[in-house]
Amino acid sequence: MDAHSCLDVASFALAYGMPGLLEEAEDFVLRNFQEVSTSLKFLDLPADKLLDFLHSDGLCAPSELAVFRAVVVWVEANPAERLAQAQELMTGVRFQLMTFKEFREVRAINLQLLLLLQTLDQCRIRRPKDALVLVGGDQLDPDLGKRLPSRQLWFANSLRTGTGLVKAMDWRILGEIPEKPRFRHGVGVMEGRLYVIGGCEFYTKTDTLKSVYRYDPMQDSWQRLADMQEYRSNFSVVVWGDRLYAIGGDMDMNTNLDSVEDYSPVSDTWSFAKPLDQALSGHAATLLDGEIFISGGFDCRYQCLTSMFLYHPERGTTYLAEMSQDRAQHCMEVLHHGGGGLCVVGGVCNLHTFYTDQLACEVYDSVSDSWSALTPLAIPHVGAASVVLEGKIYVLGGYCQEDYRETRLVHRYEPITQRWENIGKMPGPNTDIRACLLHLPKHLRQ
Template identity: 90%
Template sequence: MDAHSCLDVASFAQAYGMPGLLEEAEDFVLRNFQEVSTSLKFLDLPADKLLDFLHSDGLCAPSELAVFRAVVVWVEANPAERLAQAQELMTGVRFQFMTFKEFREVRAINLPLKEFGFSLPENLDQCRIRRPKDALVLVGGDQLDPDLGKRLPSRQLWFANSLRTGTGLVKAMDWRILGEIPEKPRFRHGVGVMQGRLYVIGGCEFYTKTDTLKSVYRYDPMQDSWQRLADMQEYRSNFSVVVVEDYSPVSDTWSFAKPLDQALSGHAATLLDGEIFISGGFDCRYQCLTSMFLYHPERGTTYLAEMSQDRAQHCMEVLHHGGGGLCVVGGVCNLRTFYTDQLACEVYDPVSDSWRALTPLAIPHVGAASVVLEGKLYVLGGYCQEDYRETRLVHRYEPITQRWENIGKMPGPNTDIRACLLRLPAHLRQ
């Protein structure tokens, strides 16, 4: 199912009485609304079904302006018949969450505004914030303090219930507790989501070599329950889940994949089109690397163009907008015989096997978490290498404007934390 077929799948499921498939297809539309709105099938969507999508709190879009544009495109496909329906459709656009600049674009459209008849609510209590089912979840983490006795690694899971808490501009993230990791706290661990379940893997529970873990837990948000899985074959911390051992959820067993060409820690890894990309990290002498390569569990390593800047303890995520590519941000870099904060950001184009500069960070994010939500890159927490001061802020990169924006503080311990997107049922998101 993709953006061009999901509406056909939904129509098929509704016609043949398949509620499970219908829910899956409509959820796909809500999660990918902006892309779906550019398809030809979207122009044939019945007005009542479009209105259902517009009124859904689970609709995902970069802004309400994108929702408004989608309605305009739908109306302009057949204005003679659809202008009469525009007024009702515009009740599904939450104009109160637009910026003044966005609202100027609304006022500048070529269609007759009097036909739209939209109006703002009398107060913000009458409006609803969109809360997509895919929530940004933070898992575990550490806090910096020179006194080790006061440092408390975390067992907590937090999630962002809403990304907008004020009119017009993003002011802060609304964080809420989701639960706790069973038994022991964790930092420098790995997290991953597979088939709607969250896996929490390895890491450290404290600060000595014997505190490294190989245990694995799985969280099922539909049941709101945890399950202890088979241990990894090695104790691991400061690693990436897609790189190390291979786990089978069917047999609950781990097996070794082909080893890397060299030992790495503090590197970043992510998937793009089913392929594993690995950037930077420390080598066995704790030198920051500029490397970028493809890794295959059976074929091993294929080296690609190197980054222009060395880095470790950084983030790497896939962005599909604003030119797209694999973005590397934050971390530390080598400076003679010691480390310093890496503020430079780069993006890798796998088609041309080349790098280009991205807008640098304003403040350090070493050992931070990252995730892409609704087409925007979030970098969460970490610390400053220069003075070991915690970075308690969340920064978001907007590919369209190519700018970073500060959207508030972290909810708890914020170094060596991990983040992911996890679909939460409605009763947990309330």
């Protein structure tokens, strides 16, 4: 499904009574509204369907000006018939979210669309269907006794709180992890429920965890699940098929693991899968086209690696082209825009006998098995969290290796401009934190 076919898919699903496919297609339209609005099929949308999209809080666009322009294009495709519908459609444009400069463009439109001036009460912030959720983390302090690992869950209630293009995030508390705080843990979302796995509660060898909890946002409740078979921190979690996989990590902050465990929610059990070729921690893992990719990390001597490989729970490891830069404690996300690929961002790299911040970013093309440069970060993000939301990469928090200052900022990569944008501060502890996208019911997002 893409921007040119999603509306056809929605029409097909509606005609043949396929509600699941219809929801998926309409969600795609909302997430990619600006691209969809440039397609020929968009011009054939019925007015009532377009209005449904415009009134949705989940509609994603770079600004309300882009939403306004889409309505103008739709009206101008057949002004004789559609001008009469323009006023009602303009009730879906939230003009109070525009800057003065943007609104001047609105006023310059030479149409009877200036009826829209009666609709300036549309000031609700648009929110994506899935909320960006932060889980746990640590707060750096030179005095270990003053460090306060977190049990908190925060979520971004909206991605813009000011008018126009002011970059900010409205953070709110979602709840707390039961029992113990944790950082360097793993998180995964499967069938709409959040899994919080392993990690550390503090900094001694005995503080590594193997406990697992599951959060159900529909019930707003937690459940204790079966422990992993090994204590594990600084590892990666992926959801592959109907199972969760906990990959590598370290067992006591000093000893790396090559083991991989998979969790079955049906039987509430953990089993060992085929191990990695070498013990790893601080690596990144994610899915692309149904395959598990793993990049970088620390080896057994805690050297940062340049490796990139495919992992299969039965076949094991297949090595791919190496990154041009070594890195660990970094992020890796799938970017579908601008050619697409797997983007590696942030972390640390080797520098003689110690580490330094890795600001360089790269993108991997799985078709050509090659790497190319991506716009580098302006500031360090070591031990940061990351997600992809609305086609953009969010890198959240972390710290600076050079002086151990916390990076209390969120940066977002915009593939259209190929720039990193500062969109505000983190809400709480932000080092070795984890992030995910989770669908929250409306009563939790009020």
